[in-house]
Amino acid sequence: MKLTADRPDASAPPQWHAIPQAQVEQALQTGAAGLSEAEARQRLAQHGPNRLAPPKRRGPLLRLLMQFHNILLYVMMAAAVITALLGHWIDTGVLMAAVVINAIIGFIQEGKAESALDAIRAMLSPHAMVIRDGRRREIDAAGLVPGDLVALTSGDRVPADLRLVTVNALRIEEAALTGESLPVEKSVDAVVADAPLGDRYSMAYSGTLVVYGQASGIVVATGTATELGKINQMLSGIRELTTPLLRQVDRFGRMLALIILGMSAATFVLGIWWRGQPPADMFMMVVALAASAIPEGMPAIMTVTLALGVQRMARRKAIIRRLPAVEALGSVTVICSDKTGTLTRNEMTVQRVVCAGHVVDVGGIGYAPVGDLSIDGRIIAPDHYPALAMAIRAGVLCNDARLCDEDGLWRVEGDPTEGALLVLGSKTGFSRQGGEEAWPRLGVIPFESQHRFMATYHRDGDGEPWIFVKGAPERILDMCSAQLGHGGERALDVDHWRRMATDTAAQGLRLLALAYRRAAPLEDRLSFADTEAGYVLLALVGIIDPPREEAIRAVGECHRAGIRVKMITGDHVETARAIGAQLAVGVGRPAITGAEVAVMDDAALRRVAWDVDVFARASPEHKLRLVKALQSHGQVVAMTGDGVNDAPALKRADVGVAMGMKGTEAAKEAADMVLADDNFATIAAAVREGRAVYDNLKKFILFMLPTNGGEALVVIAAILFELPLPLTPAQVLWINMVTSSTLGLALAFEPAERGIMNRRPRPPGEALLSGFFVWRVLMVSVLMMIGALGLFLWELDNGTSMETARTMAVNAVVAAEMFYLINSRFIFAPVVSREGLTGNRYVLLAIAACIPLQIAYTHAPAMQSVFGSTDLTLLEWAKVVAAGLLVFTVAEFEKLVIRRTRLAAHFSQVALQGDSHERPSVRRCHAPASPAGHRPECPLRPGLGPSGPAG
Structure with a gap:
């Protein structure tokens, strides 16, 4: 749009x-x-x-059927058909149950997403x-x-x-x-x-x-013609984007399906025409090949891994509403954050009080009455400064708000700006209740926008009359003829106050002026005739909604992680720029307004969107256009917000993040994730978990593909070289059922690696399998084939029976997968350490569960009758273990070579740059961010992908 x-x-x-x-x-x-x-x-x-x-919606039957339109589910259903052809009805039932469960979960999630529109309609x-x-x-x-x-x-x-x-x-x-x-x-x-x-x-x-x-x-x-209706129309017209992982898995699944189909067809044809095998035998061989290559456990493992990520995030106050959003968080490159209540506390706070002779800084944030007053960094007592003390008194007495303490949680009833003045009074020990007991209110002129001030009439403990006023500085200045300073009252220096007002406003602070007149009303009650002139100016008060301290830290963590943070707010540009400076967002860059965005076409906005970090006075249309503009740069965008105006952008973003406490229902329903504590810092924690989830998914794939590939190579080699089939189709399915699913599941429980937030975000278009991953898959597949096929042929050559040789081949594949599971915990880092071998107890439990299953497969009479297995001697078991150790040893050696090669390349680069005296870890890890916000990897923390502990 x-x-x-x-x-x-x-x-x-x-x-x-x-x-x-x-x-x-x-x-x-x-x-x-x-x-x-x-x-x-x-x-x-x-x-x-x-x-x-x-909105027009698809019927429930069509919605349910569309859930099956997924390449992974096609792969699972194909696997189910194969197992059905082989007569393994239990396997068929399990696979089809997984397909149906996935479809039902998607059906329910889509129904929840559509309720975002209902939430907007409920606001009317x-x-x-x-x-x-x-x-x-x-x-x-x-x-x-x-x-x-x-x-x-x-x-x-x-209502309209x-x-x-x-x-x-x-x-x-x-x-x-x-x-x-x-x-x-x-x-x-x-x-x-x-x-x-x-x-x-x-x-x-x-x-x-x-x-x-x-x-x-x-x-x-009325209706759809209202501003709210326009947002509703935008929301209903936005197409939800899939996550980077789903896009990658879809491409990967299609590619894998084509490879399996092509490989099976080629093998079938070669076996019949080249080797002269009977078609019926070749068909069963091809079925075994396909069964070994299809990753039946992949969709289930992906779902389990994401679900575990959801649980971990929930413990960190991040509630995931849509399962794939877990992984999408890990690939986020830009976070577009609303300001009010997200980066800030949504609690107005006095930060500056300008009196005639000094400028006072006020410490503390939010409504909690904690904080010191200082001048040039020196803490002061307000009682020693008459103008300051009287200004605080005026702000508390000329006030209709209430400051409440509910079990340590401070809140304001009434206008937030007036609440900020009450908090200032409480910080200095002057409360409204105590003030009105000593200085009772006898009259009031309420604040009205056309008059732009409020006035109250009081008498002090000596019975002397006082009229206090507060309001817009220019209005109060017109009422004043004097100012109160250290030496008492003197003539008003209008130019000084205007300069100070301009300076304070330039810092993004909202301004109020406070003044008094020592006189009683002209009549029995306070009236506008009493506010025309003769007042003494006390102070200018600068108020702002301050940033959360934890948000400042979280923004810094995002920057270190290579994630760009942009602030998109409906507030005034000066306020937005000031808050951005405190958060280190947009420092040294221009801030632009929604009016400027509105006059840009889409091409101009795409050029500006990346360079600018602070957008003020933004409307819903502007937020949506900005998200689209960033996505056109190939960025993975997370959008945070709490209002109905944020809902379209939340829905369009790759990850929509809504506030759980202060957010509207429309925002929550449109979002993928809800922050239960409304804390921006929770987003950084969620990104960390998302990166860990993606790491674990890639580890599982890197574990699964070689295991399936090893089995496939064993079958292909047997067919091409006219060897007896080392693995029957039933044995292949047993291996897949026992190892790929049982063992691979343990990788879903891998903890986040150290230094995970020091990496740059992965490129959004990055393939699921890099060139290195293809190499690793081929290497381990060949090693597994050598171990299993070599052991099988060796035993046949020594006169061992076919059943025993096949039993040893099956156990060799399983043993290799057990050892390779330990290798897979860290992709580059060594696992020959206490942390590497025992750091994930679920890996040990999975291996412990797999061992008795293989013993039963080998020695249980019932299993022998089903799978054609036989008993093995201790020596034969030792050969099986040796085949597994071959994979483990070579894989660890390969990691060592890669680490040393990278380190050598790094030192060569440093030498070429003439900077050989600088420590490489410092030089690379602290390099400046690139234009895309990415930082170079540290070679001592191998991190082109999940890397294991920092070395």
Whole structure:
């Protein structure tokens, strides 16, 4: 979907936020008495009900059948057909059960994903207070039509998009729609046509929440025409992407299926035409070949590995909603994070107090009243600074919020900005309760957006009158003629305060000014006549929603892991830039706004998306376009968010991450993962687990393919050289059932390797099998063939019976797989150590379980009658073990050669660069990031893939 900026167009909907009230009423043919009932019915028939239409969905039967359209399931079903042809009905039942279970799991997960749209529709208000025929009445919100006059009050959810016509101190929580961290003050004045969504102060949008004041507005859009409806349409039109692993496995499965089919057909033809074998015999040989090559256990092992990753992530507060997302986390190259509540605490905090003679820094973050006040790094006592002490008192007394302590968890009831002033007071020992007992409130002028200040009237302990005001700096400055400093009151230095306001705002801080007047009201109660002039300016207060400390550490960890972190927020650009600087996001790079994104075409945005890390005042369309632009660069994108405005981007991203505590249901339903603790640091932990899962999957594949390949080479060699078949089809299936599944499953339990977060993300297009992996598979396959086929021919040459030779060949393959399982724990690092041999108890348990099965296969009369096996002597068992040790020894030697070759190549590179005095581990591991955010690998921590412990 290509998104461009709004352009004047006769067919485009009116820019209601930019049209004066009178013109809105004229255009919609409404007024102070609202619509008539007859007119409302006519418009309802024309525009339809005020609800979001359900999307077109596939029926349950089609959804279920589509779950079987998977190359891995095709491979499993092919294996089931082969086992059925061989009469192994138990194996057939197990394989088909695995196919059905996989399909059912996919069916359930798809049903859950579709509920994201239901969650958005649930945000619409069920009722609305409407004025029709001059009378107020409550109706079902679905009956609203354009032109209706709707009344709003505190606590209401806005039922449709409204153009406000009357406002009384109205503040609306729009974070779920725009990402704005604070409730937005509304007015009736028109704004510029190109104002971003968060700056359209004359509008109230469907699904947002009124937190303070009252208002009335004219309905200008209903149902799918609302901003919420547009998000719903975007969400329903987004195609979910598969994960990198699923794409790789799909390619790998298709390639493997073609290779097996081609190899089997070629073997069948050569056996008949070249060797003259009977077709019936060749068919059974080809069945044995196919059975040995098909990785029956791969889908099951992949599911188990991912499921174990889900469990480990759940213990770290990361709830996975879609199984493949576990692995996708490990390949993430870019994290696009929302700011409010994700990187920040969503708790406004005073960080700076500017008085006439000094600038005070305030320590501590969030609502917990812990932190020191300091000047130039020196901790101070506020009582020694009269202007500071009086400013703190004014901020606490001229305040309607409440600071609550619930079992050590601090929260604010009321406006977050006022809450920040209460926290500042508590840090200095001045609470609102104690302050109002000594300085009781006798009058108040509530905050209203048109006046931009709040005032309260008090008397101190001596009975002296005080009026405190707080509000927008420019408004308070107009009321002041003096300022309070160390030496008392003196004339106001307007230029100084304006410079300080500009400097503080440039740091991303929201500003409030505090002032007082020592006088009683002119009349019995406080009125606007008492706020015209004669005030003394106390201070400017800088407030910000600070970043989480753990988020700062997590961003650093992501950077070390080669993951680029981008912040996409609906907040103001100065605030976004300041938070980004504290998080080390976008430092030294420009920050751009949603308005700038809107005028870019897709090609321009693709060029900008990678270079810019901070995007402010971003709308849902902008977030979605940015995710697409990054994906067009080949990046694997994780998108975090908590609002309904984030849902389209969450769904489109490779990994959508929603906040569990503060997130909307729409965001959670659209996401692949939910953070139970709303902590960005949990994402870094989840990425670590995701990388470990991918490591384990590759280890399993690197274990499985040589074992299957060894069996296949044994069969192929026997056919091509007209040798007796060392393995019968039934014996091949026994080996696959006992080893590939039982032994390989142990690799799913491998712990994450040390230094796993010091690697660069794997390239998104990286093949599942690299050139090295192909070499390793061929090498181990040949070693297994040599051990099994060589032992088989040796025993036949010595006069051993066919049954005994085959029994030894089967056990030689199984023994080689047991030893190679230990090799497979680390791909490059040696396993001849205590950690390598005993670090995964599940490997030992799997081998311990496999040994008695092989003993039973060899010596149990029932197994001998089924598989044609015979008893072996101790000497024959020793030969079997020697065949297994051959694979283990050569594989460890190969690792040693690779490590030494890499180290030698590294020293050669250092010598060529004339830098032979620097330690290689320092030089390589601390090299700067590449343009793609990747860091070079350290040769002493072999890491072109999963590498084992740092050496």
